[in-house]
Structure formats: C-alpha cells, structure tokens
Amino acid sequence: MKFAITTASGNLGSTIIKHLKSVTDNSNIIGIARTPEKAAFLDVEIRKGDYNSKEQFLEALKGVDILILISGMDHPDKRIQQHRNVIEAAVENGVSKIVYTSIMGAEKGNGFSPVVASNRQTEEDIKQSGMQWAIGRNGIYLEPDVEYIETYIKEGGIINSAGEGKCGYTSRPELAAAYFNLAIKEEMNGRTVNLFGTAITQQELVEALNKAYNTNMTYTSIGVQEYTELRKKALGDFIGSVIGGIYEGIKSGVFSGDSHYEEVTGRPHKNIDELISLMK
Template sequence: MTKQTHILVTGATGELGRLVIKHLLQRSNTTTSHIIAGVRDLNIDVAKSLAQSGAELRVADYDKPETLDAAFTGVDKVLLISSNIMGDRRVQQHINAINAAKRAGVKLLAYTSILKADTTHMKLANDHRQTEKAIMDSGVPFVIFRNGWYTENYFGSLASTVEHGVQLGSSWEGRISAAPRSEYADAAAVVLLSTENQQGRIYELAGDEAFTLSEYAAELSRQSGKPVVYKNLAESEYKATLVGFGLPEPVAAILADSDAQASKGALFNDSRQISALIGHPTTPLAKVLPNVLAH
C-alpha cells in the first residue's frame, strides 16, 4: 500500500494559501497525498470551504506554538506562508513555525519569501532575510520560494486609477516581472508534490513578461477606453500621498520604498522559473486586465 505524503499549508485562509490548497488538490490524488489546511479559526466560511473542497483542517496559529505542534504532527511537508504582520512580531511568528517543524521532524519546510531576498535593498525583504536565516540555521530540510510581485498588487486601486486617469508610483521605468497570484501558488504546489529531492533549492519566482508602470497605465487606458497616465513621484512624495489616502505610515513607507527599489531592478527577473514549474507561460497583464475591468 502506498504511503500518503501529508502536506500542510499554513495561513490557508489567506489569498495565497487558498490558492495553494486549490492547486494541491487539483494536482494530487488521495492515494499518494493528504492535503491539510492550517487555519486560525475552523469556523469561518473560508475554512469551511477548504474542508468541503477536500482538505483536512487543523488549527495552526503562528502566535500559539502549541497549536503548531499539534498541527504539524505526522506531517511530511509544510509550506510556511509568510505572515502579513510586519516587523519583529512577524519574524517571531515565523520562528515559532520553524521550531515546531523541527520538533515534529518535518521532512521539508517550504517558505514564501521575496524576490532576491539575499541581495535586494527593499525594506520589505528584511523580515524575509531573517526568516530565511532562521530556516537555514534550524537544520530542517528546506526549500525557499522567493516570490516577485503579484499582478493583483495593482488591482486594489484600479477603479480609482481609471476614474482619476492617473497611476501614481516611484518606480520610474523599472520593469516589474509580475504574474497572477494563482500561478505562484501553482508553482508552490508543483514543488510540494514533487518526488524529486527539493532540499536546499531556492526558486526565484516571477512573471515571464515584465512591464513598467507607464506600460501598465497605457494598457489600462487601452482596455478601459479611458485616458490613464503614469505620474512618477519622488519616494518621499509618494509616501506622503499614500498616507494622505489613509494608509498607516509604516505601510506607506514600505510601499514607497518597494516602488523606489523597483526603479533599480528589484522586481525584475527573467529566469522564468514559474512557467518552467507549471508547464505553461505565466499570464501577461494584457490577458489579466479584461476580467478585472469587467468586475
């Protein structure tokens, strides 16, 4: 009888986590794989929908190590999806999960980091660098997914951008190798289900086709039928503008810094590792926008 590989995804009710669970279930079969969704609350609708789709639910709260110990029991592979809390607490949450994985004897610990985490000057990378070091120092077999930008990062403000005809930023003509979140999730699922030895591998994941924010604005204008231009701001001015829109100062600072670093190539990567993993090209911006604009 074939032994099932137990794969657990933390943060499974988040946007990325839900998609990883979806792709794991689609790509696997119950004979060889058992998919577990690590959630903080078993009773929310998103968690219930994961269970209905075929995943086992286990409570896995980054702030409660005892739940991680219970959740990781009998698990072969864990995908640690990075917490959405910034700073020291975030790193501690990750360390809680790493330590639990070590205590449980997990055979492979995967982590969602950020593109070029070891060399980038993006402030957003600081927590990821610390987490990567903690993973490598732990002795737990690991694989790192260094994720670039999700195309969806720009869609929260899309309606306002079209309405006002201006896309703001500080990236100048920096090229951004974005891909839909679902394709990053699918790439992670492929690696987690792989029977090849993934230990020690680091994947730099990004979209096949890069665009500048000027090109993004032009494509948005073409598809919406309304004039949209890109207005580049100094990093400090962009940060102040984001604060004016209601974002907390620390978040605005990180977003403005990320844009400024994008102008220096921080979000560009042409290794096409996502498409190599999922078996088809990543979906370009021009093909993603119609569905977004329709809603």
C-alpha cells in the same frame, strides 16, 4: 503524502489549497488557520495554528510530510520569531520538507526593506533547520492594481514613484502552481527561486490596463519622498512606508532580473494581458 498550508483562510494560502485540490485528494491536504472557522469554505481538514503559538503548531503539524509556510503579515520585528515557532514545531514533528513563500526586494535602502530583511532571516532559519527545503521569492502581486481599477479610472491613471523601473508581476494562481511544484519536485530541494513574469514598466502596465478595460489612463511618475508621504497620509506610517518602499524598489530595479518560473513549473509565466484577463 500529507500537505499542510498555513494561513489557509488568507488569499495566497487559500489559492494554494484550491490548486492542491485540483491535483490531489482532499484527504491529503491540511489547512492551518488562526481562526479555523474562516477557512471552513475550503472543504479540507482545518487545524488551528497561530504563528505566535509554537504549542498550537506542535499539534497542527502532526502527521504532516510537506509544509508550505506562508510568510506572516505582522510587523517585521515580530515575524522572525513567529516563523521560528512554526519551523521548530515542524522539526519536532518530523516534517520532511518545508516550502516558504518569501519575497523579492532589497534588504536595505527603502521602506520595504525591513519586510524583506525579516524574510531573509526566515530563509536562513529554514536552511539551518535540518529539513529539506525550497524557497520561492515572489514578485509583486498584480491583484491590487486590478482591484484598484475604478480608482485609477476616476483619477485618470496611475501615479507613483517607480519611474522607468521594471517590475516582475505575478498572481496568486500563478504562485499556487509554482509552490505545488516546489513542494513535490525533489530537484527543487535546496533551491531559492524567483517567481514572476516578464518585468514591465508602469507605462506598460497602464497600457495593458487600458487595453483590457478600454480606458485612456496615463502614468505619472512623482518623487519617492512625495509619493511615500502621500501613502503614509492615506494608509498610516507603517503601511505607507512599505508601499512607498516597494515603488522605490521598482525604480531601483530590485523587482526585475531573472525569474525561474518556467524552470519550476515547466511552463512560461502568464503574460500581463493574460493575468489581467483572468482577474477581470
């Protein structure tokens, strides 16, 4: 059985490939990358594939049985057609199953919503493709918070607009295990599942980081508009609005709820302390 994984050189794509290498022979894995040289470190077959080119994917997906499609990072109004290029090429190549890395969140109401809405359209395109499919909706990555720890310490803690809202965090290795299971388990066909750990507040996140790093940081909640403006000033309008929208979504509860992680993988999702420990 041949697996293909898009954006192979990216963080999630490469982590999924590393997981696949631990459970199947390298010859069964095809990585697809816009710039193949950047994925050479993975030591599997790498084929060229740019989401903007259906023609490249018609070539890249030859002989593939199961495709894991990593959601693109372009502007939401471009992603839908980019993903369609891949889906159509998969259909024309006779790919039997497609697994898509989607996202939790609200389709309307905050600055992250356009990203979520574009993912929902791709989910619908996949469901209408005629292939077998499985869709995962990822929780929020914990990695950025851990990678930002020095800044948090310097600033004395975490400041955002999430308030008392709870967020289901996850990590790339946890997601890699989940997407492998979504790919191989027939009982997951036709399922849309949420993938994250036990939802926690920002105060609980700070406490976990303090415990792991022996620090004394605090959490400060500020207004949604104030925080969004700070992010836009630091990161530009688009990314700033997206980040602001994520924390507005946390505040309103759209990143909590039921997780299907244990049903998918057969084990509980690692807790916040375990995730941080593995990232240190």
